Amino acid sequence: MVEPSSSGDAPFDLDKLQQLVEMMEKHGLNEVHLRRGDEQWRLRRGAKEPVQTASHQPQAYFMPSPSHAPAAASAPAAQSATAAADPNAGGLLIKSPTIGTFYATPSPTDPPFVGVGSVVTPETVVCTIEQMKVFNQIQAGVSGTITAVLVKSGDAVEFDTPLFRYSS
């Protein structure tokens, strides 16, 4: 039933593989799975869980390690950011582009910039982050619908702190 392609005459290009491996190392990639036609390459570094792969998916997918660099990166970090919802619950995230104090509303008496269900475009202002009394308006940077607000007004956030979860 399986009809192997005839491309098997050329051997695997290990120089390319070397390049790929170095790329993975440099960039902290955990796993690479490449397939073109009936050729597929799959590389994994430092992975713990067995990877389930459906046997005949025609997709080429890269899976850089879930978010930031692993192990070493399970950082202490500022504990000040009390998440209003679990930021590890998966899904797409809007993260803080800087460090400062998060505000969900333009002023204490205003309604929030966005809430669960808000549809955002890349230009939508989703919050302000205060640094040295300056309130920087933060844009969504993505298009989608907000599904969770992960920090509360007045929370300290650092660089890359997840602020909102959204679906595209």
Place this chain on the structure above:
Amino acid sequence: MVEPSSSGDAPFDLDKLQQLVEMMEKHGLNEVHLRRGDEQWRLRRGAKEPVQTASHQPQAYFMPSPSHAPAAASAPAAQSATAAADPNAGGLLIKSPTIGTFYATPSPTDPPFVGVGSVVTPETVVCTIEQMKVFNQIQAGVSGTITAVLVKSGDAVEFDTPLFRYSS
């Protein structure tokens, strides 16, 4: 149903495999899975969990042992023992039970205790090892036929220095 490919005529390119394994080791890769046509390579290092593999693959499966702790064990040791024959050539060895100076003969004018072809029993004296002017008679400790003398009279030997090779 499974139609094994005819590509099996060419053997696996172990030089390439060697290169690949070294690459994995150097870069800390845990797993490599390569496939072209019906050829696929899959390598994994340091695996703990059983590997799930799709059932109907005529796969070639290499799993280099995660064990072998070399590094510390590739010892320097005293270079003083000049081997008369290569002690690393394999076979059974009679090793020095102590440190001292090896003598093959009871006295400078006597013939050697044993030579190539000598048949020894555990009690056969095979040499003396001098420590502080005392000549300790060393017994074979094994039964067999001496096939090589690995040190010369007057050589310094340390604990575990191979002295003779023998066949049983």
Place this chain on the structure above:
Amino acid sequence: MFQRILVANRGEIALRVFRACREMGIETVAVCSAADRGADYLKAANESICIGPAAANQSYLVIKNIIAAAEIGNVQAIHPGYGFLSENEHFAEVCRECKIEFIGPSVDAMAKLGDKVTAKEIAKSAKVNLVPGSDGLITSESEALVIAEKIGYPVLIKATAGGGGKGMRVARNDISLKAGLKAAAMEAEKAFNNAGVYLEKYIENPRHVEVQIIADLHGEVVHLWERDCSSQRRHQKLIEESPAPNLPQSVREDICKAAVRLIQTANYTNAGTVEFIVDKNNQFYFIEVNARIQVEHPVTEMVTGVDLIQQQIKVASGEPLPWKQRSIPCNGSAIEVRINAEDPDNDFRPSPGKITKLRIPGGNGVRWDSHIHEGYVVGPYYDSMIGKLIVHKPTRPEAIACMKRCLDEFVVEGIKTTIPLLKRILNHTAFVEGKMDTTFIEQKLLAK
């Protein structure tokens, strides 16, 4: 005394400050870029805040991010370390406007000493020697001859608009001065459309000698003796030591006193370094003030027994210096080498990567200041210095022997380092005899 301090730096100097604070019972807040997040050395701080992505100009150099971290981290003071914002007077100003003490000199002193012209004026009024020169443009050949006679040959003819060596000539007598003036002026006219030239004494093969000083907020200034940092490659210090070898005791005392005078005149406070060049006749000339702690501060700590980082913090909090000048010793001989992740076989190109094996030397007289460890990844983003190895022994020959022993024991795998070069320097006659100048590594040791 402060209860909580933010350290606006990374790597070994951040760790150095965390350690100093921990021993004083002061809490610390670390800032880190995304590249340093989760690094082991951050565990030595009480809290760690990520202030931006890897690039320093988006993290360690962004004043508002650091101030925001200081406010969130609830600190009373910021230690800037060296490099990054440490000599940025605007940063110091913002800190203090935000009611956060900047652990360093006053903004005014930083500004004055940061400006070359003002710094020279301060030196003059403190009666500290500058490299003698024409004090302005040369208007005639006869004027040049008079000045040259006054300052002594050799002299350097420099174009006032100059740069890159253009319009520059060394003259060793009246004849070459006359010829050089014309040639330099013509070259300068051509290159910069400005024929103006001036004269300066030419210091051949100078030594780099610097004096560590510390001053409190109550007018007390002391020096902590000098360091010789002549072992340089392309103006980068490789090896530093204290005391400076082959410098007569009277010169050592004079140069240290000159540094104190200058610092007093500038109303400078906290730790600082006054840099001099020293010629073959042990004449010394002021170059500049480094208004911060320096990489090589440990050699001074070893010979004086003073913890400079702790003293910086105490001074910044208003404590008076606990000793007078006469009670600061200079015991034995201390040498520091900088271990850089650079490839000496490849024009000292940075060599980032993962450290796969690391064996740090130890034992009697050995100090190691570093944040690295086996498995640490040296990133491509920051300075290539990954550690400082310091030895302290009763005499300089013993210190050299100890350092050589240490470098022989040192194992770093996975990245290239400057250790092979350091070994060569330590074995070079000029170094062994203490007769280094700032050119010997490039002109003698590395010359092909």
Place this chain on the structure above:
Amino acid sequence: MFQRILVANRGEIALRVFRACREMGIETVAVCSAADRGADYLKAANESICIGPAAANQSYLVIKNIIAAAEIGNVQAIHPGYGFLSENEHFAEVCRECKIEFIGPSVDAMAKLGDKVTAKEIAKSAKVNLVPGSDGLITSESEALVIAEKIGYPVLIKATAGGGGKGMRVARNDISLKAGLKAAAMEAEKAFNNAGVYLEKYIENPRHVEVQIIADLHGEVVHLWERDCSSQRRHQKLIEESPAPNLPQSVREDICKAAVRLIQTANYTNAGTVEFIVDKNNQFYFIEVNARIQVEHPVTEMVTGVDLIQQQIKVASGEPLPWKQRSIPCNGSAIEVRINAEDPDNDFRPSPGKITKLRIPGGNGVRWDSHIHEGYVVGPYYDSMIGKLIVHKPTRPEAIACMKRCLDEFVVEGIKTTIPLLKRILNHTAFVEGKMDTTFIEQKLLAK
């Protein structure tokens, strides 16, 4: 001076001697058992010879194997380190008969001080205090009362044939002395079939204070001040320091002078330690001489600036001591902790295994003496001590703060260590106040 030395030891002290020799330009030959073969620390020697299997009594303790290695290794002298054969006078004798210098005292001095009775006689003739007692068996109650009055209560009644505490009584006044004499004699009669008892002054909660001395072959003896080693568990030292805290300067000088007198009287040469116990009134009593270098020698090196291992080698080669007593300083405060591979939660059972992660603290004032590294396998064959962490600071409170900081930074994974216990000791009031005695760890800190 020797050109080549064999080190008849292993682990940290072997590495310590290799390093000292390398800095002096002396080559070293290492001996190792099959268990230590290939260990990293052996690379610091010029040559390494395997002398037997793992068991010490078949390798490190076999005199003829070590002499054979010395002959094959072509050395002029042997450094014995501590433990193993270091206090074996027969070994010293064999070395010298084989024309190999033993780096240590003369055989005669070792023999005299190794024998308790002779050592006490030497102390007496050197006018060094011994724990006062009856100088023989008690023959009557009235004699006992007279002696007790002379030496002062409390007194200890000890069975001459005694052991394990049997036939032992503490008496604090005449009444309890009378009662105790009878009870002890009866108990001793029953237990040992020998009713003989004698009296000794009972030193309650004593401190352990020892004096480092070094003597050359030309009659010069100097002390290098004292160490306090009171922080013990089951007579095993855990923490040592110099100077001894809370010991009046006059007592420090007296105890050091007493040690020098004793060493002079014994015609002792090379390095040695005179051990005393000190009571609450700072009265000190001679216990014994350790005729070798000791584990805790680094704290003395830190405060005096003297490299004791190098000085041992120089003295053994015939060099005179380079200084007089008055030029040996005692600067600042040094503390050493022993890191043992033991499980504090499991009655301090040895905890051999592979060190899977290791982070050694560093920085200002920190010294690390050890042969271990990440990946090192701590074997079950030898002493559980895997490293010594030493700090040196201007004052004792600063030294304690530094040591606490270091222990907080320390990471050892894969094996259990005594680090948690050390942290507890460093935080204990008795230690912080410098009021340790040899019982406080067991009776106060570890008591449930």
